[in-house]
Amino acid sequence: MDMKVLKRMGRKALYTGIACILFPLIIGLSLGLSLQRSWLTKEEAYSLPILTAFHSLTPFPVVVYLLEKLEILNSELGQLGLSAAMVSDAIGLFLLVLATWSMVAREKGYFNGTFVGASTIIYLLTVVFVFRPAMVWIVKQTPKDGPPLGSAIVNKFNCFTEHVLLPLFVTISAMKADLGLISLGSNLLAFDIILLIATFAAKMVACLIPLLYSKMPINDAIALALILSFKGEVQLSLYSYSGDHQVQLILDKTLSLSIVAILINATIAPILVKYLHDPSRKYAGYKERDIIHNRRNAELRILVCIHKPDNIPTVIKLLEASGPTRQRPLTIYVLHLIKLIGRASPVFLSHQMQKKTLSKTCYSENVIIAFNRFKQDNLNGISLLHVFTAISPPKYMHEDVCNLALDKLASLIVLPFHRKWSQLDGFVESEDCAIRTLNCGVLELAPCSVGILVDRGRSTIPADSSYSVAMIFLGGSDDQEALTLAKRMANDMMNINLTVVHFVASGSEEIIDWGDLLDQQVLKDVKLNNVSGGCVTYIEEMVEDGPQTALLIHSMIDEYDLIIVGRRHNIVSPQTSGLAEWIEFPELGIVGDLLASSDNNTRTSVLVVQQQQ
Incomplete structure (x- = not known):
């Protein structure tokens, strides 16, 4: 405590x-x-x-x-x-x-009572002024990158204590109850x-x-x-x-x-x-907080989540690609998520970016320094940058994310994917099931739009080279949201080129229902090449079924630095027919799962967008 x-x-x-x-x-x-x-x-x-x-x-x-x-x-x-x-x-x-x-x-006299009281006071003073400073000193002397011995010990003993000793204690204590002694008379x-x-x-x-x-x-x-x-x-x-x-x-x-x-x-x-x-009732009926309903050049509020230092470069590159300018500023909230081990209550910390010094035991020091440098490089485009740290059990982390997004009126939450690829050979290096559980929880409860960022290693792009972004459009609210974000990224001044690839089912009519009308509306300026001075390329592909869509996607995957897609959860269409049976990660949707497949040895990152539900 x-x-x-x-x-x-x-x-x-x-x-x-x-x-x-x-x-x-x-x-x-x-x-x-x-x-x-x-x-x-x-x-x-x-x-x-x-x-x-x-x-x-x-x-x-x-x-x-x-x-x-x-x-x-x-x-x-x-x-x-x-x-x-x-x-x-x-x-x-x-x-x-x-x-x-x-x-x-x-019972035993004032002398004994005074002795007990004095012993209690001495014990408390010893804990506060001897043991506590000693533990703080040990923490300061522990190497920053040293082995997490405390966490390992807690994990070892917690299982035995919680699943063996505690049930035994409760059973033995309950056996002391003699129901025969309970008489209303x-x-x-x-x-x-x-x-x-x-x-x-x-x-x-x-x-x-x-x-x-x-x-x-x-x-x-x-x-x-x-x-x-x-x-x-x-x-x-x-x-x-x-x-x-x-x-x-x-x-x-x-x-x-x-x-x-x-x-x-x-x-x-x-x-x-x-x-x-x-708890989910808190987000029900919440007003529209997404990108498509945000005014085109208005401030965009983004909450980005960081688990490990490896997440930082790709997230920062995504924020840079979002085109922060004085006319289209970004407000960025960074949430550093740390697994809670060894204490009872979760901790939520707010870091003020203007502080010049950081504590030696600050877990988020690298995160704060990296994003502070990003803000200095984009002073005109970043209206506010605020870093938070949440230390909590993994299965409850989605509450921290959703609560912060709700409190800060965020329009987009960016979550790192749970799988990490090696930068040397492009193969899967590690997976974290706790992060996947977090992502699924946020997708279900989020009060705004959500983007899952799949990092495939190509996060450092030379400043003088162009950054190629592709947006795969099939239709639906998630694709409309993803395209709106992609259009915001298109910026000729920052050497960011956008290619919108529209997969159309062969033989389909132009407008069938209200959803198709909305699709055409969001595609209108792209088709007219009227986005950011004409730095957007529009390609329309006619496809028969899912396998043909998969072949076309595989052929274009290595041509871009970032591919943006909509999640399109539970949407059935001719363009993806036959692909749902092979999906490995439902949280990415059919197209996102196809792009993030371990069969693809690529360096292209993927952003899967789900519009606010």
Whole structure:
């Protein structure tokens, strides 16, 4: 847990975190003190404070676990839940230490209580002023390109801990529950049930008040309240330890009821949260954010994603080819994506480009330097450049990408392809399935258009030579979007030549439906050679079927530096008939998959465009 985050979080998370620990604690203690004399014996009343504290806790690891299982860790609701849980957990741990200190002082004398308190303070000071600086020093001394020993150790131990030790612990703890002791005729059990319900209701209300006051939708507010009221292995360990006969802070009846309550809560809460909160709903009905609806010479906002330094040259070359000028500026947001290993909560950082110095431990240093240099080389054409770093689990990275694109009103997201080719022989060098999962997630949820960039190695082009771009047009909204981007690239002043190859099914009429009319509209200025001073070549090819299309594409693939195509997902046409059965990567579409095939020993990069859905 990074305590510095507490200083930076918003009021909504701060007030929610404070309320969800203090309000149930106050309600539980007040209720207990008013009922214990008539309901409980002295021995039974002894466990009231510690039991109320356990019921009121919101452990940070438990909230993280639930958010991971629901796959909303990186969503806006998940981030708010993490922040609130961090506040609540910090306060809860402080109160728990005070309660333990007080109980020891009351039972074993003030000297022993003072000793326990002093030991706790010494331990905390040692961690903060000795161990933490030591770990920071070790990190600084670690070579930048050295082996990721920490990540490897975490991966090794995490599997054994999560899949062996944790299930064993939960099973052993649950076996301590004696259902035969649960009898409704007992005053103690009746009191415990009332206390459980009261603290749970108080926690729900305490969470809802600040959330609804800040105008959060009612469904999301209830879902977040349920998340912060979720009980898991931390509460189970506390109850189990407190019910141990060597400690005996709570009685066996109370222990059994508490374990059953945890099982019920852990079963029902995730189902209700899943029903109430749909993360994809955030992007539904979003207004048009694509290139084709952007004014021709207006500012174009692009979000580019970087996984490794190898992605940088090709992405920068694509941005240069996009023709940033004073009349047609680009606003560029760069998101450096790093896999989260070894910590519970994801991290999202914003880097200010005007900072002259960078931290020695900055993971995105190379990314910042490269794009800062790109901005300096294109001062007139780059209106804004902002770099971000997201450190999160791979399966949730698409949330970071989509949220940033939504917040920054981006028109295009550029994603690197998951496969890397060798620059020496052109054969496949490596694949990353996590990146492919990310790309598929973004294609499904993106609030704007998406482009997957397949880098085949030819990223460095001499400044005095021309850059040849081809756009393969078959028809449909994705092809219209891809052609609009290609026309923006065409620029005689920057030696960028565009060739539009239009594959037409033989025997087809010129205009059949509304889609064909839109195709003709977007092709109109290309056919008239009226784009960027006439540096666009239009070629029309008549084809019978998919195999003929494939042959023509293979014959032209080595003639260009970059080929742009539309994804055309789930579109059936005569030009691609017979090719769908051989597709290897559906996220690229039929034509994109054909161009990115490992059978093609080429240096031509490919950009596959999907229009905003």
